[in-house]
Amino acid sequence: MDSSTDNAIMLKVKSGDLEKMGLLFERHHRPLFGFYYRMCQDAELSEDLVQNLFLRMIKYRHTFTGEGKFTSWMYHLARNLLADHYRKKKKMTTDNFKEVEKLWEEEAAQETKEERIRLLEKAMQYLSDDKREVLVLSRYQGLRYQEIADMQNTSEANIKVKVYRALRELKEIFQKLERFSAL
Template sequence: MDSSADNALMLKVKEGKLDKMGLLFERYHRPMFGFFYRMCQDATLSEDLVQNLFLRMIKYRHTFVGDGKFSSWMYHLARNLLADHYRKSKRLTEDHFKEVEQFWENEEAREMQEEQINLLEKAMQYLSDEKREVLVLSRYQGLRYHEIAKMMNTSEANIKVKVFRAIRELKEIFQKLERFSAL
C-alpha cells in the first residue's frame, strides 16, 4: 500500500471529503480486522472494533498531521480503541488467561487435532498483552520497529528487545502446547 497516497486520502478526509474514507476502508478493513482478531480472538468483536475504528478516524481526523505514515496513526487509534474497550468491559488479562487455561485443561476430553497455525494462535494468547501486541504489529501487520516505537512512546531498540523476548516466550509456549497436544 502506498503510504503517500494514504496520507493524501486522509488529508482529504480531514478537509471534509468524507467519501474518501471509503477508499481507506477498502484498503485497511481486512488488516485491521486481523489486528483486532489476533488481540481478542473474537470475530464479532473484531468486526465491531473495525467499524468503530473508522468512525473514530472520522471523529479524530483533525489530529492527522500527514507527516508520518497513515497506518501508524491508524494503529495508534486502534490501540486506544482496544484499550478503551477493555476498560469499559472490565475484561482483565487474568480472566482471559484463565479461559485459555481452562480450554487446554479440557483439550484431552475434546480430542481435537489442532493444526500448527491454530496452535500458534493459542500460544499467542498466553503472552502478555504487550508482548502479543508487539508481535501482532511487527509480524502480522508489518509495521517497522521505529513505527511501533513511535506509537508506544519508546525507543526502537526497546521494541527490538520486546519483540525478541516475545518471540522467545512464544516459542517456549508453543513447544509446551505442542508436547501437550501430542499426549
C-alpha cells in the same frame, strides 16, 4: 504529494471531505480486522472494532498531521480503541494454563500443519496484551519496528527487545502446549 496516498486521502478527510474515508476503509479494513481478530479471537467483536475505528478516525481526524505514515496513526488509534474496549468490559488476557488440557481434549492429537498453526494461535492468546500486540503488529501486520516505536512513543531498540522477549515467551508457551497435547 500523490493524491492517492493514504496520507493525502486522510488530509482530504481532515479538511472535510468525509466521503474519502470510504477509500481508506476499502484499503485497510481487512488488515485491521486481522489485527483485531489476532488480538481478541472474536470475529464479531473484530468487525465491530473495525467499524468503530473508522468512526473514531473521523472524530479525531484533526489529530492527523500528515507527517509520518498514515498506518502508524491508524494503528495508534486502533490500539487505543482496543484498550478502551477492554477497560470497559474489564476483560484481561489470562496467563492461566489450567484451560490448556480442556482445550486439547477437544482436538485431535495428530500433528499437522493446520494443528500447529492453531496451537500457535492459542499460544499467542496466553501472551500479555503488550507482547501479543508487538508480535501482531510486526509479524502479521508487517509494520516496521520504527513505526511501532513511533506508535508507542519509545525507541526502535526498545521495540526490538520487546519483540525478542515476546518471541522467546511465545516459544516457551508453544512448547508447553505441545507437551500438554501429547498427554
